[in-house]
Amino acid sequence: MDKELVIAKTSEFVRRELEGEGSGHDWWHIYRVTELTKRIAKEERADLFLCTMAALLHDIADEKLNVSEEAGIARVKNWLDSQAVDQAAAEVIIEIISTISFKGGHGPKLTRREAMVVQDADRLDxxxxxxxxxxxxxxxxxxxxxxxxxxxxxxxxxxxxxxxxxxxxxxxxxxxxxxxxxxxxxxxxxxxxxxxxxxxxxxxxxxxxxxxxxx
Ligand code: ADP
Ligand code: NI
Incomplete structure (x- = not known):
């Protein structure tokens, strides 16, 4: 798996998908969150590939943009499969995305450093x-x-x-x-x-x- 290529292709995919999105989850939100994620991941010594991928894909699965949360997650899974992302990495990326949304502050306590990084970046935006x-x-x-x-x-x-x-x-x-x-x-x-x-x-x-x- 060529991580840089996967990130570049994912970035293109997300940009296409969210172009014209008007609910505050447009491409430029993803861009800012991804840049913040990279910066925080480096300082916190978190896995840069997993963090960057989760940041890029974090709103693709959002309930507001899909018929259901499951449908959103399936969309992310399909994309990761199509890019031949390792099974183990794909599972972690999906886990990060499904645990980070705000839910009024009552979301699950995060245990994985990578999830903490992406959630912080999303909140900073x-x-x-x-x-x-x-x-x-x-x-x-x-x-x-x-x-x-x-x-x-x-x-x-x-x-x-x-x-x-x-x-x-x-x-x-x-x-x-x-x-x-x-x-x-x-x-x-x-x-x-x-x-x-x-x-x-x-x-x-x-x-x-x-x-x-x-x-
Ligand atoms: P996320 O899915 O990133 O947690 P939301 O969908 O809740 O964010 O909101 C997207 C953006 O719109 C955020 O910047 C948020 O602060 C803003 N927003 C959400 N709800 C309101 C509201 N009731 N009034 C003003 N801004 C809001
Ligand atoms: Ni977001």
């Missing part, structure tokens, strides 16, 4: 300057307001209230973005998340100050 931009793009695409001063924090809502409530972009900071720092797995991920977190906090400070004409 939801914070910092990029995270802010993605949040406003997502919110705008759903026709939601960027901010509403009187809205209740969605954390304090019942499940039913939560489902029927279309929170603002700023609200999403509190329900997810500002929590991600505490959920990082690796030391490298923690350091990067801390600086992205700080950036979001100063963004919010300015946002509120400008909202009230204080700045």
């Amino acid at each position: 939801a914070v910092g300057a990029i995270g802010i931009a993605r949040c406003f793009v997502y919110s705008g695409a759903k026709g939601r307001p960027m901010y509403h001063p009187d809205e209740p924090h969605r954390e304090s809502m019942t499940k039913e209230e939560y489902r029927s409530n279309n929170g603002s972009a700023i609200n999403h900071f509190y329900e997810k973005l500002l929590k991600l720092k505490e959920l990082m797995n690796t030391e490298t991920g923690k350091k990067m998340a801390a600086s992205r977190h700080e950036y979001m906090e100063s963004f919010l400070e300015r946002f509120y100050a400008e909202w009230d004409g204080r700045s």
Whole structure:
């Protein structure tokens, strides 16, 4: 198996599949997560091939883009088979992809270093300057307001209230973005998340100050 060739072909495959994808899982998200993954994997001494492949394929299996989670996983399996990826490596890649999604912070505790690396990279793309931009793009695409001063924090809502409530972009900071720092797995991920977190906090400070004409 020529690992570099497999990575190049996988990258092309994912790019083709996700071109025009509008739910926040476009190719450029994959590109950023893969670059972050490579950087963190090197520092954490994780397997670069497994990490890179899992990063590239992590959204191909997403429930939102397939009829079911199983169908998504099958799609990834078929691709790995078609590239003659070793059975053992393919199994690990599939395992990483199926264990890393956020699931409200209640996902399984990760044991494999490679899974920790890719999950950190995916979470880092939801914070910092990029995270802010993605949040406003997502919110705008759903026709939601960027901010509403009187809205209740969605954390304090019942499940039913939560489902029927279309929170603002700023609200999403509190329900997810500002929590991600505490959920990082690796030391490298923690350091990067801390600086992205700080950036979001100063963004919010300015946002509120400008909202009230204080700045
Ligand atoms: P992932 O599958 O990578 O965990 P999601 O599908 O939950 O991410 O979200 C994709 C992007 O859209 C992320 O940057 C996320 O912060 C943003 N996003 C998700 N839900 C909301 C929301 N309710 N309001 C604003 N942004 C959101
Ligand atoms: Ni992702």
